Amino acid sequence: MDKWSEKLQERSKLERNLIVSVIVLGLLCFVFFVFLVAIRKGRDVCYSPQCIEASYHILSTIDQSIDPCQDFYKFTCGGFHKTTLATKKRSTLTDLQYHQTAKLNEILLETSNNTQNYSIAFENQKEFYKACLNTTFIEKNNDTGFLESIRQATGSWPLSHGFVEDLYWPEVMVKSKEKGLVHDFFLSVGIKKDERRNKVFLDVALPPKRSFEKKVFKEVNLEGILNIARTWGDPTLSATWELRETIKFARNLSKIIENAYSQTKNLTLTQQKTPISALKNVSFLKLHWLSFLKNITKQNYLKQDDVIVFSTGEEYLKELYYLIQSTSTKLWVNYIVILNIINDYEYLSSKVGEYVREVLNEPQKPKRSEVCYRKAIELFPHVAETEYIKRSLTKEKKNRIEKLIENVKEEIIHSVKDNAWMNLNDQKSSIEFLKNMKQAIGWTVNETQNDNFERLNMSSVSLIEIVHTVRRYYFDRTYDKIGSSGIDDILEDTMASVNAYYVHDLNILILPAPILYPPVYDPSRPQYLNYGSLGHIIGHELTHTFSNNLWNNDTRKKFEENAQCIVKDYEKFVTDIESTQKNGAETLRENLADLLGINLAYTAYQRWTDDHGVETQLPGLSYTPNQLFWIMASTYMCSDNNFDQKDTDSMDIHGVQNYRIAGAVMHSPYFSDDFLCPVDTPMNPGKKCKVYL
Structure with a gap:
């Protein structure tokens, strides 16, 4: 909320x-x-609820006191900026994210007798959500499930129970993974995709950098951590000393990990690849690597000559070896158990949660419903999202979006054929590549993929046991991807985002379901609104199908010569703007996509009107359908002023927000005609950059 x-x-x-x-x-x-x-x-005006909603969106976003021929950015986003500070108005894309969150929450909370169409994964997620809310049962369990998992992985928590077995950390790592616990404490065994080869490799990597570690392992938290230990037993007389030494161990380990990240950050994937057999050179660990990797991944087909990614570096393992050798087993086991407590405290008893929040310096207890919703989404990734997509993306809606994509693709083909600097062979290869493009609208992967889940009995086991069971499933599912193309991961990771993507290596356009809602898209409203917003987005992404790799040297050279106009124009535009993005070459690819994408959508809409006729206008607005196209192609990008001009991430290859909007229209051959902009006004310069059109 x-x-x-x-x-x-x-x-x-x-x-x-x-x-x-x-x-x-x-x-x-x-x-x-x-x-x-x-x-x-x-006038002939549309009064449907969808048209009234669109009219309200436009009126609350634009600033009609600004001449669109002078500054189209301030015209389209000025109203939004004026009301943002006063009303905390959210941007279009942020609003769509809120809409999705509300829908997911609603789906998880709903009660229905008609569950036959639910996947097992979704049934489990809903049951988990209810079990998470049942704090009475959690308190009654008294954390016995968690303590039993710890006992089976490490023997005990030395700080609380005073003893420890003779342990070998790689074996503890395997046991922890089997119990669904944190197991990447000294080493991370995961997967990494080689984008150039479209193949997923097993990856022996450094432990992740956990943001909470620096908060937790401090002297000031001695009493807080000891209070957690007292909840489950009577700490030994040496507990305070042990905990101090554990904190020292944690700090030393953190330094080793930081150094290793610095030493390996510039290594390429090719440099990190090695056959498993080569790891025998790391002899000081006395670890049988093949057996270890088979045990932790359950991939029994692994062989000595299989190539994996070894991104830790030998130096880290040597430093780790010396640290472990000079440290009492009790101390590094204490470290592992504390990591698991912090990781799982929201599933444990309220007393433990209270002490952990004290250690983390988070005194305010969040609402249980918010915790359980967040954990349900985290623990069951893409499950509720899949259910949401199945309900929201009707066949008719999907068909209409497919038609919109086809219409924009046709415009690209016309543009390529009319191109003056691209030779015939390069035109053919570009068109062929575009025609072979795949598309994922909402979600295309088999929606029953999560049904390898066993149906969990939520009433007979503790919440933490449910959590560990689900984690084990996802651990194993991750390792099952070794050797695959990894395309499912790309689709899963993007399916719930309010964005659009084109993945060149896979030649696939991805339109996640959350972006296919008003004001970006609504099949029942005038199409100039849809072509303006979603059509522009599609045009932008499809422009990325163009690649220098498909062209010969002559075509590539001519492209670069033509593109210099955009590079120089962008750098001139941002001269007086406080921005980290002033390099026109770095932003060229996205700036071209903005410019070409909007024109492709516009010409696609003009062909649509040739077949279907001129559409009705919106109520309360004096703008023509063509003018409303341009407005809708821009309003969805309006966001907070500070983000627009100052806080653009230096790693982001998009240009500044006002150039993305104003730059795209000022170089369009069509915009000035629709708004009757005189030549040499800011939005209709006498000399326009022309790259593709």
């Missing part, structure tokens, strides 16, 4: 009713106003 909703709940019932009444009355007045305006002007 966002801050506005929380503030609303603090009001009295009468106040809440009055606020709602004012909002409803305001909307009714708006509808009545636009109705009167339309009647007076005698």
Whole structure:
């Protein structure tokens, strides 16, 4: 629930009713106003709820006091910027993210007798969510499930129980993985994709950098950690000394890991690849690597000559070996157990949670419902999202989006054929590559892929045992990807994001479901709105199908000569802007996609109107359908002023926000005609950059 909703709940019932009444009355007045305006002007106007919603979006985003021929960016986003500080108005894309979160929460909470269409994974996720909310059962269990998992992995928690077995850390690592515990404490065994070969490799890597470690392993937290130990037993007389020494161990390990990251950060994937047999050279560990990797991954087909990624580096393992050799087993076992407590505390008893929050310096206890929702999404990745997509993406909606994509693709083909600097062979190869492009609208991977889950019995086991069971499933599923292309990972990782993607190595366009909602897309509203927003997004991504790798040297040289116009124009544009993105060459690829993408969508819409006729206008607005196309191609990109001009991440290859909007239209051959911009006005320069069109 966002801050506005929380503030609303603090009001009295009468106040809440009055606020709602004012909002409803305001909307009714708006509808009545636009109705009167339309009647007076005698225009053919669309009054559907979808059109009224679109009209409201535009009116609340644009600034009609700005001349669009002078500054189209300020015109399209000025209204948004004026209201952002006053009302905390969210951007279009942020709003869509909130919409998705609300829908996922609603799906998890719903009660229905019609569950036959639910996947086993989704049933488990819903049951987990309910079990997580059952704090009475969690308290009654008294963390016995967690302590039993720790006992089976490490023998005990020395700090709490005072003894430790003779242990070998690689064996503890395997046992921890089998119990669903943190097992990447000294070494991470995962997967890494070789993008150039489209193949997933087994990866022996450094432990992850955990943000909480520097907070936890400090002297000031001695009493807090000892309080956790007291919850489950009576710490020994030497417990305080042991904990101090454990903190020293944690700090020394952290330094070794940091140094190793610095030493290996510039190594290429090729340099990190090695056959398993070569790891025998790391002889000081006395580790039988093949057996170890088979045990932890359960991939019994592994052989000595199989190539893996060894990204840790031998120096790290040597430093680790010396550290472990000079450290009492009790201390490094204490370290492992503390990592697991911090990782799992939100599933444990309230007393443990209270002490952990004290250690983490997080005094405010979050709402249990918020914790359980977040954990349900984290623990069951892509499960509720898949259910959401199945419900929201109808066959008709998907067919219409496919048609929109095809129409924009046709415009690219026309553009390539008319291109003056691309030779015939390069034109053919570019067109062929585009025609072979795959597309993922919402979700295309088999939606029952998570049904390898066993149906979990939530009533007979503790919450933490459920968590560990699910983790084991995902650990094993990760290792099952070794040798695959990794395309499923790309689709899964993007399916719930409010964005669009083109993956060149796979030649696939990905349109995640959350972005296929108003104001970006709605099949039941005028198409100039859809071609303007989603069409522009599609055009932008499809422009990335063009690749220098497909062209000969002559075509590549001519392209680079033509593209210099955009490079110089961008650098001139951002001269007076406080931005980290001033390099026109670095932003060229995305700037070209913005420029070409919007023109492709525009010409695709013009061909659509040739077949279907001119559409009705929006209520309360005096803009033509063509003008509304340009407006909608820009308003979805409006965001906070600070982000637009100052805080663009230096790693982001997009240009600054105002150039993405203004730059795209000022170099368009069509925009100035629709807005009647005189030649040599800022948005209609006498000399335009022309690369593809």
